[in-house]
Amino acid sequence: MIKSKGADTMTVIKVAILGFGTVGEGVYRTIQSHAEELTAVLGKKVEVSAVLIKNTQKARNISEDVLVTTEFAEILRLPQLDIVVEAIVEREPPFSFLKKAIERGCHIITANKEMFAHHGEELLELAEENNVSVGYEATVAGGIPVIQTLRQLLNINRIKQVQGILNGTSNFILTEMREKKQSFEQALQLAQENGFAEADPTNDVEGFDAFYKTMILSRIAFGEEPNWHDVEREGITAITSEMIETAEKLGLKYKHIATISRTGDQIKATVRPALIGSEHPFYHVEGVQNAVSIQSDIVGEITLQGPGAGMFPTASAVIEDLVYVCKNNKPALRLRALTTN
Numbered sequence: 204m205i206k207s208k209g210a211d212t213m214t215v216i217k218v219a220i221l222g223f224g225t226v227g228e229g230v231y232r233t234i235q236s237h238a239e240e241l242t243a244v245l246g247k248k249v250e251v252s253a254v255l256i257k258n259t260q261k262a263r264n265i266s267e268d269v270l271v272t273t274e275f276a277e278i279l280r281l282p283q284l285d286i287v288v289e290a291i292v293e294r295e296p297p298f299s300f301l302k303k304a305i306e307r308g309c310h311i312i313t314a315n316k317e318m319f320a321h322h323g324e325e326l327l328e329l330a331e332e333n334n335v336s337v338g339y340e341a342t343v344a345g346g347i348p349v350i351q352t353l354r355q356l357l358n359i360n361r362i363k364q365v366q367g368i369l370n371g372t373s374n375f376i377l378t379e380m381r382e383k384k385q386s387f388e389q390a391l392q393l394a395q396e397n398g399f400a401e402a403d404p405t406n407d408v409e410g411f412d413a414f415y416k417t418m419i420l421s422r423i424a425f426g427e428e429p430n431w432h433d434v435e436r437e438g439i440t441a442i443t444s445e446m447i448e449t450a451e452k453l454g455l456k457y458k459h460i461a462t463i464s465r466t467g468d469q470i471k472a473t474v475r476p477a478l479i480g481s482e483h484p485f486y487h488v489e490g491v492q493n494a495v496s497i498q499s500d501i502v503g504e505i506t507l508q509g510p511g512a513g514m515f516p517t518a519s520a521v522i523e524d525l526v527y528v529c530k531n532n533k534p535a536l537r538l539r540a541l542t543t544n
């Protein structure tokens with residue numbers, strides 16, 4: 204690989220974080236707390252140069268050396284910028300910000316599944332053209348390294364099916380309804396009180412969040428997605444306490460499960476509640492936990508389970524991506540970063 208002269212001489216990797224909510228702050232704090240490990244693995248210091256926010260009135264614990272701004276253009280004008288981490292909500296402006304970051308020659312990392320499900324392909328193509336990398340581990344199953352695992356498996360194994368419990372809020376509600384005999388409304392309220400569910404929980408309980416993650420998984424497992432309109436998507440709102448109780452008497456549990464499989468040329472996906480027995484790998488996945496089970500021809504079935512959301516589990520996925528994009532170093536990175544301006 205031809206490396207730019209700049210790449211060899213640069214001793215600091217400069218990062219901008221877009222958004223300083225649960226995920227953005229988690230990434231910032233993890234870069235500080237794991238500075239030694241990052242330097243040891245990358246051979247370079249990782250420094251947060253800038254943070255993009257929206258509300259200037261909120262108090263934040265950010266070092267004075269860091270540029271804190273509401274203007275993305277200011278971040279793009281920094282003399283050195285290597286990686287842009289995006290942890291904002293909704294599709295826009297994050298998509299436009301990331302396109303500009305790629306064109307600036309930066310690697311990008313995102314936690315934003317809604318944006319990435321809609322625009323991931325375009326970002327990956329643009330990154331390819333600009334010789335930079337895209338990390339999106341945090342878009343699916345929070346801290347579980349499912350995308351990196353699939354990337355490794357894809358080398359030789361032929362993947363037949365991927366299943367997942369991809370929405371911690373839904374799994375929490377179903378668990379509470381079964382274990383504590385709560386109604387859907389009571390369990391949802393508890394999820395909101397504990398910060399597991401948004402004030403507007405539609406994306407979680409109607410299966411949209413799991414659907415976006417399923418489409419991202421499909422692309423990484425099978426190289427393509429099913430037609431979105433052909434995917435059966437159903438949330439958990441139709442499941443009643445009575446249904447859960449009846450199932451329990453039969454030794455069964457309701458779980459909200461995404462399934463993607465390939466038959467011939469056809470990719471099929473469903474995102475819906477399913478009744479499972481104790482033989483299923485997801486039977487003991489409870490509360491806000493997520494799980495992903497991969498069936499492939501050589502290794503057989505692998506199940507990964509862990510925290511699907513939260514400040515540090517999600518920051519873990521972003522930081523591992525940071526190492527991935529740096530090690531997957533494309534030659535244009537530093538050259539562009541140095542010559543812009």
Ligand SMILES: NC(=O)c1ccc[n+]([C@@H]2O[C@H](COP(=O)([O-])OP(=O)(O)OC[C@H]3O[C@@H](n4cnc5c(N)ncnc54)[C@H](OP(=O)(O)O)[C@@H]3O)[C@@H](O)[C@H]2O)c1
Binds near residue numbers: 221257314315316513
């Ligand atoms: N929370 C999780 O556990 C988790 C897990 C995996 C993936 N994700 C994804 O990660 C992303 C961030 O989630 P979060 O939980 O960290 O959200 P959050 O706590 O609501 O934080 C969002 C942040 O984005 C900033 N922001 C919003 N609009 C902006 C704009 N137009 N320009 C600049 N900044 C803007 C907000 O700024 P202010 O602070 O100024 O209001 C806030 O700091 C989402 O896409 C989410 O789906 C979250």
